[in-house]
Amino acid sequence: MTVPAPVATAAETDRVTVVVATRDRRERLLETIPEHRAPVILVDNGSTDGSPETISRAFPAVGVVRLGENRGAAARNDGVRRARTPYVAFADDDSWWTAGSLARAAALFDACPRLGLLTARVLVGADGRLDPVSAAQAAAPLGTPPGAPGPQVTGFLSCAVVVRREAFLAAGGFEPRLFVYGEEALLAMDLTAAGWWLCYRPDLVVRHFPLPAGRDTGARRRIESRNRLLTALLRRPPSVVARTAAATLRDSPSAAWDVTRALPWALHHRRALPPSTEAAFARTDR
Incomplete structure (x- = not known):
């Protein structure tokens, strides 16, 4: 070259x-x-x-x-x-x-x-x-x-x-x-x-300038769903976790299984957001 x-x-x-x-x-x-x-x-x-x-x-x-x-x-x-x-x-x-x-x-x-x-x-x-x-x-x-x-x-x-x-x-x-x-x-x-x-x-x-093709969009959706639920488990209140888990089970059962395997890690590192921060993120969830 x-x-x-x-x-x-x-x-x-x-x-x-x-x-x-x-x-x-x-x-x-x-x-x-x-x-x-x-x-x-x-x-x-x-x-x-x-x-x-x-x-x-x-x-x-x-x-x-x-x-x-x-x-x-x-x-x-x-x-x-x-x-x-x-x-x-x-x-x-x-x-x-x-x-x-x-x-x-x-x-x-x-x-x-x-x-x-x-x-x-x-x-x-x-x-x-x-x-x-x-x-x-x-x-x-x-x-x-x-x-x-x-x-x-x-x-x-x-x-x-x-x-x-x-x-x-x-x-x-x-x-x-x-x-x-x-x-x-x-x-x-x-x-x-x-x-x-x-x-x-x-x-x-x-x-x-992203490439028009060449990536596995199914795999990407699975990872995005997994990360969305893991992030909720790490920082958000139980109501948000439950809502996110339900959406994950509906949209990507394989992602829910990935989260199940990572659950001990997520719970060990869980740190709920301060109320003012949670209120800001709750507003943008809508």
Whole structure:
């Protein structure tokens, strides 16, 4: 394979590190890495396609972390621990932050000590379709706390957030047992419970170019259902757990079986949300 000459993109801030978790997506990385406008740490989840070596040769400034195994979303935790900037942006191997977004995010964090996470507007594909999650965040029912830089939200897409590094690490980052798909919910709860603001800013923009096919959507639905119920068991009141369990049994009995096997772990690590945090999440459940 011929590695193309790297295209240099000027860093727009030295206060944000972009952490990209990847597995077997070498060709896509060669397209997206040059789009990042801040220092990059690439965390490789045990790729077998030569991704770490190729990226190291093509982009020597990128910090490449080889995990040797697939840790799913928790691979991002390793990137955050290695970052030396106060703020960390996440990107997938098929996404990037548009010009000016990371610098604006850093300025917002600098001006707001209670801000733990900023989530961006996500535009999907070449035609820039608004991601439905971004539309929901723009209409979030919690309003904007006095002094906050945007509407308060209770969820996010992992490829479209900037986090305060100290807040992320104190909250424990992404839970390894959840692996992928729906891993964001537990972290959103724990950051909010710790008193951090999670806010949506439409002037921060992420471009996302997911592949049109090639993933097992049935397996994804099973994992998402499992993680939804595990997250409820870990943090939500019994009424929410019961409602979520009923939906899981109806929609994905195999996911319910997965949760049964993980039940001792979930009950051991259960920590109910503070009442004010639970009230906020209950409002967005509706």
